[in-house]
Amino acid sequence: MRIAIVDESASRASIIEEGLATLDGCEIFTLTSRTGLVAQIAQIAPDIIFMDLGNPSRDVLEEYFAVSRVLDHPIAMFVDESDDDQIAASIDAGVSTYVVDGLSAKRIAPLLNMTIRRFQAYARLQAELAEAQGKLAERDLIDKAKRIMMHSRGVSEPVAYAELRKKAMSTNRRIADIAEAVVTAHDLMGDGQ
Amino acid sequence: MTERLTIGFLPLVDACLPILAEEHGFAAAEGLELSFVRDVSWATVLDRLLYGHSDAAHMLAPLAIATTLGRGRPAQSLSAPFVLGLNGNAITVSNSLAQALGCHGDLGDPSALGHRLKVVAAQRKNAGSPLRFGVVHRYSSHNYMMRYWLAGCGIRPDVDIEIVTIAPPFSADALEAGEIDASCVGEPWNSIAVERGVGQIVLATAQIWRRGVEKVLALRTERLEEIRPSVEGLIRAMRRAGQHFVDPANWEINAAILARPEYCDAPHKLLLHAISDRLVLKQGALPQHYPDFMFQYREAANFPWVSQAEWLYSQLVRWDGLEHDPAAAHAAARVFRPDVYRSALRDTKDPIPTSSSKVEGSVSAPLEAHTHGGTMMMENNSFFDGKSFDPDHLADYIASQK
Numbered sequence: 001m002r003i004a005i006v007d008e009s010a011s012r013a014s015i016i017e018e019g020l021a022t023l024d025g026c027e028i029f030t031l032t033s034r035t036g037l038v039a040q041i042a043q044i045a046p047d048i049i050f051m052d053l054g055n056p057s058r059d060v061l062e063e064y065f066a067v068s069r070v071l072d073h074p075i076a077m078f079v080d081e082s083d084d085d086q087i088a089a090s091i092d093a094g095v096s097t098y099v100v101d102g103l104s105a106k107r108i109a110p111l112l113n114m115t116i117r118r119f120q121a122y123a124r125l126q127a128e129l130a131e132a133q134g135k136l137a138e139r140d141l142i143d144k145a146k147r148i149m150m151h152s153r154g155v156s157e158p159v160a161y162a163e164l165r166k167k168a169m170s171t172n173r174r175i176a177d178i179a180e181a182v183v184t185a186h187d188l189m190g191d192g193q
Numbered sequence: 194m195t196e197r198l199t200i201g202f203l204p205l206v207d208a209c210l211p212i213l214a215e216e217h218g219f220a221a222a223e224g225l226e227l228s229f230v231r232d233v234s235w236a237t238v239l240d241r242l243l244y245g246h247s248d249a250a251h252m253l254a255p256l257a258i259a260t261t262l263g264r265g266r267p268a269q270s271l272s273a274p275f276v277l278g279l280n281g282n283a284i285t286v287s288n289s290l291a292q293a294l295g296c297h298g299d300l301g302d303p304s305a306l307g308h309r310l311k312v313v314a315a316q317r318k319n320a321g322s323p324l325r326f327g328v329v330h331r332y333s334s335h336n337y338m339m340r341y342w343l344a345g346c347g348i349r350p351d352v353d354i355e356i357v358t359i360a361p362p363f364s365a366d367a368l369e370a371g372e373i374d375a376s377c378v379g380e381p382w383n384s385i386a387v388e389r390g391v392g393q394i395v396l397a398t399a400q401i402w403r404r405g406v407e408k409v410l411a412l413r414t415e416r417l418e419e420i421r422p423s424v425e426g427l428i429r430a431m432r433r434a435g436q437h438f439v440d441p442a443n444w445e446i447n448a449a450i451l452a453r454p455e456y457c458d459a460p461h462k463l464l465l466h467a468i469s470d471r472l473v474l475k476q477g478a479l480p481q482h483y484p485d486f487m488f489q490y491r492e493a494a495n496f497p498w499v500s501q502a503e504w505l506y507s508q509l510v511r512w513d514g515l516e517h518d519p520a521a522a523h524a525a526a527r528v529f530r531p532d533v534y535r536s537a538l539r540d541t542k543d544p545i546p547t548s549s550s551k552v553e554g555s556v557s558a559p560l561e562a563h564t565h566g567g568t569m570m571m572e573n574n575s576f577f578d579g580k581s582f583d584p585d586h587l588a589d590y591i592a593s594q595k
């Protein structure tokens with residue numbers, strides 16, 4: 001089975017590829033560039049294409065499928081309707097699938113399931129990364145606010161932190177929000193510097 | 194209670210009505226809260242619509258028909274109760290083609306331009322590098338209007354000129370890279386090509402068909418029935434947005450809204466040009482006024498005339514090389530839903546046409562048309578070749594285009 005993975009995110013493509021490589025009988029081609037995409041697909045002649053849902057080349061590729069069907073070319077493809085639930089799951093995961101006309105749903109299912117799981121895992125990783133980056137940024141902000149207070153009020157670090165915390169609790173806000181207010185006020189006032 | 198609706202769109206000026214309905218509170222006044230999902234491929238907009246990520250979508254009218262007929266994918270019934278606008282697209286050619294055609298930054302006569310293009314196309318074909326024109330999608334009004342014009346000027350699409358698909362945001366890049374010699378696309382993408390100095394606008398689609406149907410608001414037919422009261426509220430909100438959109442006093446603010454990153458993400462100045470029908474045709478030139486370049490409001494512009502759907506069907510059959518099939522024609526015609534439009538606006542003062550079909554391209558001088566409770570003036574709606582389309586003679590029309 002010849003499988004093409006089309007994704008402008010090279011890291012996601014490699015995660016999908018790695019997953020599919022664990023299945024038997026898969027020959028995998030990964031395409032991450034928009035340039036020359038149609039020509040490459042024509043050359044590879046895949047049985048199945050997995051493509052990220054929002055990929056900007058989708059209309060161009062679908063046009064190619066339409067033209068090759070008009071020419072009665074053997075690599076005409078379309079989204080198979082045999083398993084609508086599975087297609088819905090794939091769209092929800094953010095992957096669009098094109099399958100050679102006539103390929104049995106039984107052969108597609110394990111590949112599609114693997115791809116969906118990998119897409120979901122990638123999305124989870126991205127969310128965790130964004131969260132971790134957000135936490136780091138918050139920590140930086142709190143450190144900065146503490147330094148401002150230590151400098152302007154001559155208090156120790158634990159006292160500065162305790163004051164931020166107290167203010168956060170009394171106003172029902174997060175410490176990071178209070179810290180942000182302190183830093184913003186400091187920037188605006190210039191604090192005599 | 195507020196109903197939430199999610200609307201899919203591509204970053205184009207003619208996505209303006211639902212956006213402005215939300216931004217100016219017209220949707221809220223109907224008890225609706227709209228959120229938007231922006232994509233760069235029509236295939237993605239369509240997938241989201243079919244699989245419930247969106248309730249409604251800014252959609253190419255021919256694509257809504259093609260989807261219903263099962264062209265290119267399993268058939269799914271779509272309904273279009275509202276036309277988001279007429280025209281608003283243009284043909285931009287590369288600088289070298291503009292030179293070969295003798296264009297000097299003006300919108301010329303479509304027939305004269307077509308006949309000059311025929312000469313250049315033949316030269317390029319004989320030299321072994323045929324002209325290549327880009328359209329945004331196989332099932333787009335851009336494709337049908339451009340092909341109608343080319344064929345009407347004696348240029349055979351796919352034989353004398355290659356036609357390829359280029360997504361709107363990449364048309365300027367493709368012109369610059371020499372991948373295409375011209376493109377037919379909506380705003381702001383022609384203006385962006387001009388601004389970058391990679392092409393010149395030589396023709397507006399409004400010159401090909403003065404009142405040509407463009408995008409529609411499309412929903413799955415099943416979904417439309419589930420949320421019909423909300424859809425009718427949305428139709429009223431979008432009519433009010435249209436009234437706001439065409440008022441010159443609001444052009445600045447509306448251009449500023451559409452320019453935002455979450456919508457068109459394009460320069461305010463260029464959006465203002467499109468909204469005001471004043472395009473810069475060539476880099477460094479002054480904007481030129483071409484009235485009704487975009488057409489969003491007057492003459493009940495948003496009314497989904499069944500005859501428009503039937504004209505699009507005639508072109509789908511023509512360019513997909515199909516035989517005319519009365520059952521398919523009927524299914525295509527049913528995609529446009531004047532019944533929903535009428536019931537949405539029944540209790541308003543908005544003019545609603547009494548008939549659902551008209552002879553397209555038959556009006557060459559202002560004509561009074563009947564509406565519920567009155568009349569409204571219809572202006573010139575002709576095709577550039579002076580022919581008209583009578584939906585009562587669909588089969589003959591299709592046969593005449595073979």
